[in-house]
Amino acid sequence: MNEAPRRTRRTARILLLGPDDRLLLFRYLAEGFDPFWIMAGGECDPGEDYPEAARRELREETGIDAQPLALGITREANYVYAGEPVRAVEHFFVHRTDAAAIDTSGHTELEQQAMQEHRWFTRVEIGDWPETIYPLEILDLIERALDSA
Template sequence: MTLNPNLRLRRAARIIVLDPEGRALMFRYDVPGRPPFWVTAGGECEPGESFDAAARRELLEETGIIADPGEEIARLTPEFITVEGEPVQADERFYLVRVSEARIDTSRHTALEQRLMTQHRWFTRAELADWPEAVFPESIVTMIEQQERAR
């Protein structure tokens, strides 16, 4: 894995949240000038914050769920442009959390999230694999299936 030294390294924790039916929670972003896209819960680590701590914090802030994110299940290092317009080199660590009900609380969203995160919904794996808008990470179905096999 090669990281681009010309871009700021954006460390982030991403959480795949699965409901009792195995559906994944995704958030839709509508960023002006860009096509809409869907992502898992999660976000950038604060300075000095571990990936595990960021996963726990982001899960609470974005979903209202208090849970131990468990162990890291995957790592991706994509280059992308943040919703603020900054090109970055990401170091994203993924976690998987299973919840007992498909209900979340978005009251802790930041002003930016309130403006750009316009929807959330629970997706089946079939929907994720064939959704007409971009879904990130692109390998989310594979990540979920690997965890199901490991159970």
């Protein structure tokens, strides 16, 4: 039986590195899934390119207005987003900040419901964390980001 075609979801993801190279992650709660953690970012708006989306998502999700640096890393993944099967095409960016606190007042209604918790993680904590952190190769991405940022 053939699977129905999935909509392509163009996504910009930002590795936001804070003090002591800690990575900001959001805990995501979605119906039918165990809680998981994910970095800042989201879908490109119509007509928006990946760098524009990275800047907008960084501002909306953290209150930081800056242009993240493209890492030149792209990843594709199939998953269900808000009940819709999608094929995500994710481009990764990095930004460093000295800020320890972020402003989540720009979160969308869905983000306010699903992402009620965030924290700064060390690489050791990520490796030992009991809940899933996406993408699964996040430690490799952090190493690439540290080399670029």
